[in-house]
Amino acid sequence: MTSLIDRRMGIFLAGLFVLTVAVPIGNLAFDGKVVPSYIVSLLGKYLCYALLAVALDMVWGFCGILSLGHGAFFALGGYAMGMHLMREIGDRGVYANPDLPDFMVFLSWDELPWFWMGFDNFWFASLMVMLVPGALAFLFGWFAFRSRVTGVYLSIITQAMTYALQLAFFRNEMGFGGNNGLTDFKDVLGFPIQSDATRAGLFVCTAIALALGLLIARAITTSKLGMILVCIRDAESRTRFMGYRVEGYKLFIFVVSAMMAGVAGALYTPQVGIINPGEFSPANSIEIVIWVALGGRGTLVGAALGAILVALAKTLFTGWFPEFWLFALGGLFILVTLFLPKGVLGLIEETFARKKKPAPALQEAKA
Amino acid sequence: MSVHLLLDGVNRSFDGYKAINDLSLAVDKGELRAVIGPNGAGKTTMMDIITGKTRPDSGGVWWNQTVDLTKIDEAGSARLGIGRKFQKPTVFETHSVEENIALSLKAERSVLATLFHRQTEAEAARITELLELVRLEGDRHRPAADLSHGQKQWLEIGMLLAQDPELLLVDEPAAGMTDAETMRTAELLRSLAGKHTVIVVEHDMDFVRALDCRVTVLHQGHVLTEGSLDHVSANPEVIEVYLGR
Amino acid sequence: MLFLRACLLALLLPMFAAPASAQTQDFDALVTSLPEGSYSARGAVVGAIALTGDPRAEAILTALLDGALGVIETTGQVVILAPAPADALAGTPLTDAEATSAERIRVNNGLRRDIRAALGILTLSDPDPAKRLAAADAAFRAPDAAQYELLDAAFQREENPAVKSRLAEARAVAILDGDFPDAEKREAIDVIADRGDADAQRILTPFAASEDPDIAEAAAAALASIEQSRMLWGQAQNIWYGLSLGSVLLLAAIGLAITFGVMGVINMAHGELVMLGAYTTYAVQETIRQNAPGLFDWSLLIAAPLAFLVAGAVGVAIERGIVRHLYGRALETLLATWGVSLILQQSVRSIFGPNNREVGNPSWMSGSFDVGQMTVTWNRLWILIFALAVFAVLLFVMKRTAVGLQMRAVTQNRPMAASMGIRTNWVDALTFGLGAGIAGLAGVALSQIDNVSPNLGQSYIVDSFMVVVFGGAGNIWGTLAGAFSLGIVNKFLEPYAGAVLAKIIVLVAIILFIQKRPRGLFAVKGRAVEG
The missing domain is CATH 1.10.3470 (ABC transporter involved in vitamin B12 uptake, BtuC)
Structure with missing residues (x-):
């Protein structure tokens, strides 16, 4: 049986651990001189993306379901957390209404809608962070997988799903702040959201969540169930004839993945300070796919790495020459699909393998 | 002996084309049966109907005279104990040979059971036994993709046996095998009969002869004739169908 | 008042069949009679002028509406004072002396309304069917019993079927507005109902509450049919x-x-x-x-x-x-x-x-x-x-x-x-x-x-x-x-x-x-x- 922590996972987790220790110390101990505060939040954001990429890799890399709607699960998780953060503002909003968030006062609503109930409790909100995306994924998957919608058809309807949600969240009547989304957060669990210590804390939480997410994903994909997922990816019909109910497996991994994406979104919202319907846009969801493709499909660690690389490149590019970012991203899509089917991780490991191979051959020759 | 599988007046058409036309067939428990027929005779569609991949337009398909096979899906038929080997070998290429067998082993197929599954010693022993039977023990850790065509055929037979099915549907097992391998396959299938019910679809007449069993000739989705190989090959209609006018 | 107009019209209507020269003469007589009589009598004259369809009518009526129509007391000559002073009938320019001697013909609000209606009607005899259609529409939207005769006359002589049906609707509106027998009114309601649009609905709605039960019933039925036709549209x-x-x-x-x-x-x-x-x-x-x-x-x-x-x-x-x-x-x-x-x-x-x-x-x-x-x-x-x-x-x-x-x-x-x-x-x-x-x-x-x-x-x-x-x-x-x-x-x-x-x-x-x-x-x- 394959071990839970193989070499690439070990290296990645070690690197992540170093980052988790070094970044907060570099920020807090040196008063932001070594690691500026905005860098802490930026890195935290990258790690959220990495967790999201791991979630997508579980369904796409292992089970072959190319979801173009994973941004929706991410955004739903983000909104669930955002709703809690809105409730924590209390009467410190512009309108100083103790019961209603500012945008509801602005829309002259009288009372909190029922679906906002309970979100003042952090633990309830945390539960919803996973339950809401999970429930949507269950509902969607239950219909889609049972009727054997596969391949590009599935991709297209997942895209339609996130698009429909985007349109819905744009509406003021939905009760999620419409166009502007949820923002102007003050505290998280009583800690001021803008303070360096809170930012560092959120960063550490995100790193831990990423590590846990990777381990869970790894545990699932190395189990017998994980092997069956690969069977489904490679020969779905054959898997059915072996007596496995394919739709159940797909549904399981889709829901787990959606929940993980929801957690990533929940950690994203407080670090970025805003969640709005733009997160639902189909373009965002496709971008997640390229993170995974770049890093290496079906490698988990590669997906996380890909997300960080693309996000870093985006930050640098948009800072240096903003108009070239889309060229770069577009080129990345083309180059990766044409020339890097195994992603960066696959390329690195192949290069290493090639360098090592001549050695035994030489020994054999001598013997 | 009781009837294990019964097809009763089955019809199925695709866009007006009658792939299966009033097909009736009964196979006894433990029987070894060869089904032959020219291309387009409906052999594959017949297997699709038995395994729940295709629903018949009319007619009944009965398992053990009690279970209606037209109401179940592929996975359901596999769980009942119907194993199928495809014409074109489909093994899971990225998995190792050993894993291919392990995944086929008869075991609880639910999501949670597989999530928390740990391989038992009995299972490990069974895997080794099967690998020895299909002569792939030396290749057990290689990815299935690396196997030759003939080896893939064997691996698939191994996977089929791992499922321990009551009924084996075997579609052209000899394709891509050497003569010696073909004979060994025939021998294996003969040895399975009795304990298992086996239906073999085949083109290779030498292979069918080696099976030494009752033969059903299918033509245009209908049973043309049934009997021993010598009996059916003496039938003028069969000769006409195979050789044309 | 209505009776008076009707009489005048009865007198004037045969003129349409009359030869052109006679018509011209009558037009001249009508214009010359403009400065005389009460406002309401002059209103009838204005309508009659419009009905002649004479090409000069529009300029004269517009001038009258703008208070730019005058009369030279001494000769009884009707003149247009603005923009260029000229004889209203002959079109010959006036001398400065003549222009200054002319007295403006006064109009009151009632007469102004008549003039506007008449100008609307005037286009009813325009050679361009599109303009006639627009005029009929305008008359339809502003119900006025006073226009009945004008509309009726226009309706009788109209030959373009599209314009004719629109005129029939406009006439029906005028009937509803005026003092006509119930039978005619019910007929009018049907004509309007056939039109079946929002305007028809707006016009008929008040009649559904009419004191006359027959009318109210007819209007209610018409409204129901309009509702349906509007839904279909x-x-x-x-x-x-x-x-x-x-x-x-x-x-x-x-x-x-x-x-x-x-x-x-x-x-x-x-x-x-x-x-x-x-x-x-x-x-x-x-x-x-x-x-x-x-x-x-x-x-x-x-x-x-x-x-x-x-x-x-x-x-x-x-x-x-x-x-x-x-x-x-x-x-x-x-x-x-x-x-x-x-x-x-x-x-x-x-x-x-x-x-x-x-x-x-x-x-x-x-x-x-x-x-x-x-x-x-x-x-x-x-x-x-x-x-x-x-x-x-x-x-x-x-x-x-x-x-x-x-x-x-x-x-x-x-x-x-x-x-x-x-x-x-x-x-x-x-x-x-x-x-x-x-x-x-x-x-x-x-x-x-x-x-x-x-x-x-x-x-x-x-x-x-x-x-x-x-x-x-x-x-x-x-x-x-x-x-x-x-x-x-x-x-x-x-x-x-x-x-x-x-x-x-x-x-x-x-x-x-x-x-x-x-x-x-x-x-x-x-x-x-x-x-």
Whole structure:
């Protein structure tokens, strides 16, 4: 049986651990001189993306379901957390209404809608962070997988799903702040959201969540169930004839993945300070796919790495020459699909393998 | 002996084309049966109907005279104990040979059971036994993709046996095998009969002869004739169908 | 008063049959009598003047309304004082002395109203039927029993059937306003009810509460029938809007029906090819504006082939450069073409800037016309025609030409087609180019109704995929049915749910529909696709 922590996972987790220790110390101990505060939040954001990429890799890399709607699960998780953060503002909003968030006062609503109930409790909100995306994924998957919608058809309807949600969240009547989304957060669990210590804390939480997410994903994909997922990816019909109910497996991994994406979104919202319907846009969801493709499909660690690389490149590019970012991203899509089917991780490991191979051959020759 | 599988007046058409036309067939428990027929005779569609991949337009398909096979899906038929080997070998290429067998082993197929599954010693022993039977023990850790065509055929037979099915549907097992391998396959299938019910679809007449069993000739989705190989090959209609006018 | 007018009219009416010279004489007499009598008597004269249909009447009545009509006391000569002083009847200019000696003919509010009505009626005898129609409409909208005789007279002599029926309605309104027998009024209600629109409803509503039970009943029945006819017209308008939206969807999706439906290639850059078509139109129009403004009305006809070529060429480049390396790997194709779409978007943004570009409507695409109670804009109608034409041509190419035959052969069995001597590479490129070129044509049409910006394509991509998937990939008839049914359903939902919610409902419905029929409305059946 394959071990839970193989070499690439070990290296990645070690690197992540170093980052988790070094970044907060570099920020807090040196008063932001070594690691500026905005860098802490930026890195935290990258790690959220990495967790999201791991979630997508579980369904796409292992089970072959190319979801173009994973941004929706991410955004739903983000909104669930955002709703809690809105409730924590209390009467410190512009309108100083103790019961209603500012945008509801602005829309002259009288009372909190029922679906906002309970979100003042952090633990309830945390539960919803996973339950809401999970429930949507269950509902969607239950219909889609049972009727054997596969391949590009599935991709297209997942895209339609996130698009429909985007349109819905744009509406003021939905009760999620419409166009502007949820923002102007003050505290998280009583800690001021803008303070360096809170930012560092959120960063550490995100790193831990990423590590846990990777381990869970790894545990699932190395189990017998994980092997069956690969069977489904490679020969779905054959898997059915072996007596496995394919739709159940797909549904399981889709829901787990959606929940993980929801957690990533929940950690994203407080670090970025805003969640709005733009997160639902189909373009965002496709971008997640390229993170995974770049890093290496079906490698988990590669997906996380890909997300960080693309996000870093985006930050640098948009800072240096903003108009070239889309060229770069577009080129990345083309180059990766044409020339890097195994992603960066696959390329690195192949290069290493090639360098090592001549050695035994030489020994054999001598013997 | 009781009837294990019964097809009763089955019809199925695709866009007006009658792939299966009033097909009736009964196979006894433990029987070894060869089904032959020219291309387009409906052999594959017949297997699709038995395994729940295709629903018949009319007619009944009965398992053990009690279970209606037209109401179940592929996975359901596999769980009942119907194993199928495809014409074109489909093994899971990225998995190792050993894993291919392990995944086929008869075991609880639910999501949670597989999530928390740990391989038992009995299972490990069974895997080794099967690998020895299909002569792939030396290749057990290689990815299935690396196997030759003939080896893939064997691996698939191994996977089929791992499922321990009551009924084996075997579609052209000899394709891509050497003569010696073909004979060994025939021998294996003969040895399975009795304990298992086996239906073999085949083109290779030498292979069918080696099976030494009752033969059903299918033509245009209908049973043309049934009997021993010598009996059916003496039938003028069969000769006409195979050789044309 | 009414009686008086009726008498006067009875006297005057035979004049219409009289010879021209006599009519002229009577006209002169009427005008000369204008300064005399009470205001109400002069009101009748004003009406009579209008009824003569004399070409001079309009200038005289307008002058009277503006207080620019005078009379020279000494001679009794009626004169127009402004803008150029002249004899009202002969048209000869006046001397300054004459002009200053003239006394203005006074008018009060009642008379002014009569004059305005008369001016309205005057157009009833205008030689241009369109103007007569407008005058009848004006009279219909402003019920006035005083106009009855004028309208009746105009009605009697009108020969154009459209104008005549409108006049009948206007006359009916006047009857309802006045003191007429119940039978006539009920008849009038029926005439108005037949019109069946919002105006008719507005006019009849007060009569439903009439004290006269007969009238009230007739009006209530008429209102009910109007309600129904309005509902029907409302449905018709919805269907039209739906067809219009459907034609837009069809245009956006039809190229996809080829690349995705026929070739099985997901081209996420399809929307950007549409955008390229729209920008080609923009470029053509800019060139025309600067060099040959007279050709502006031809701009779309010039842009269409160019857009086809530009988008088609880009499509061929995409196929040769990227897609052909990824055949059989649909998901990878999806990602790579998404990359292409980002690059195309940014290229256009870098060249033309991020803002909306102004693309004008040629004159033949501007404006609108009415059909019954619904309004049809010319640009929407032309786009519908254009979409159907593109569809027809495409159908012809696919089913009736050698190229189409080769395309179908290659998509159905590539190795077999290749072994029969078809150059599959060439056919692939051509098919993809055709789909892309049609996207360019769609861009020309969409530039007329949508903002031309680098994001144009993005807004259509989800919708057009929905159309193709809903209609059933591989079947261009399915795309046609899919586009129009989605368009119409969307527009029927909009009044109840609002535009955004309607769209969401349609999306969710399609998602659910695909679960039921994964291969779409017009699925290609058979064994081949079941595997």
